[in-house]
Amino acid sequence: MWLPVVVGVDGSDPSLEALDWAADEAVRHGLPLRVVHASLWERYEGVVPAWTVERPTGQVLAENIVAVAAERARRRAPDLDISAEVLAEDAAGALLREGTEAAAVVVGSRGRSGFADLLLGSVALVVAARSRSPVVVVRGDRHALESRHGRVLLGVGEHDEHSPALPFAFREAAAREAELDVVRVWRHPGHEPAAHPLLAGGGAGHYEGRAAEELDRALEPLARAYPGARPRPSTVEGVPHRVLTERSAAADLLVVGARRREGVVGLELGRVAHRSLHHASCPVAVVPHRAPAADAETGAEGDA
Structure with missing residues (x-):
């Protein structure tokens, strides 16, 4: 059924x-x-x-x-x-x-x-x-909802390699025959100089490269499973919710994850999902990801 x-x-x-x-x-x-x-x-x-x-x-x-x-x-x-x-x-x-x-x-x-x-x-x-x-x-006004951009936007966070949000977004893109705009937003730690001498290629290059590797590793099996999704991965330095809400103006759907921890009572969205729901220019899909209660706070964010 x-x-x-x-x-x-x-x-x-x-x-x-x-x-x-x-x-x-x-x-x-x-x-x-x-x-x-x-x-x-x-x-x-x-x-x-x-x-x-x-x-x-x-x-x-x-x-x-x-x-x-x-x-x-x-x-x-x-x-x-x-x-x-x-x-x-x-x-x-x-x-x-x-x-x-x-x-x-x-x-x-x-x-x-x-x-x-x-x-x-x-x-x-x-x-x-x-x-x-x-x-x-x-979300979005009537004109925006009737527009067709042919694009699904997916925010992927540091701990989202196995998040259900990824296959959900791939299925949506494949069903719509749409481009899948996959964004991994990264930030350079404020306590390190931009070109830290101990990091190969400079500090910013190190973090950007690591983000790109994590994104490729997460998308590879899904790209094979959903050949009609047409993923377009990109890494962007910035604030995740700002990047996603800006890009949502050219998307038909924004997909974000939200990690749920067992035994926790209350609202569990994460900053990115919460702000996307308030500010995105298109419909927002929040896909829950069940996680153990012992997950660290950084891992409980659940979105890009």
Whole structure:
């Protein structure tokens, strides 16, 4: 049985943009689409007495939101296998539970209750930081989302050689027949001179060369497994989240990793994933990587 692409909807414009993106993603990968709307209307309105035929306003609204969303998806992708359901849970909890059996969870950057000037809504942040499955936060305005750059952007960090974010990005690029822009950002340690005499080729050259070697080693097996991905690796000196957010303007999807440590309670994103979710110009896929609780803090960053 194929795991579905799950999308959360609440009737807001960002959630409808996420719905469109999720429908296209499901078609692209040949997966079913599951449309869900979380509502706690019973908690606030109570149960309708048995002798009345009227349904509570909250129930009607919830059912209409998910029905309209499902119909929108069917019109966009008539042959797509679509299921839809109203879940009696809070939005973040419902999507996290759905994510335990999903190929990916897709959400909008903000919801109905979000302020227009917020960079990222609370539900999107919590789901991206806790989900066991990949989470795609659909960012960008309508014009940007409808543009097609033919490029998937992947940020690879120092400890990401075996991160699930890499095969995820390769699959995305292959399915889209897109170029895969793979970026390994490196930084020269501030306590060393730029041309340290004990480092062959100078200090900067040493760190750049090591970054390039690590990147080639990580990409070699995946390039063979996904010949349609067309990877274009590059090493760049700078601040990782700034490099990725700048390049995201010319990408259809930005993929970053997020290391999850067993036994840790709370939001686990890492600086790069967190800032990409707030500032990227395109949808951002956060792919979790399970790691032991004893991992060092430097290894727990989980992204480029």
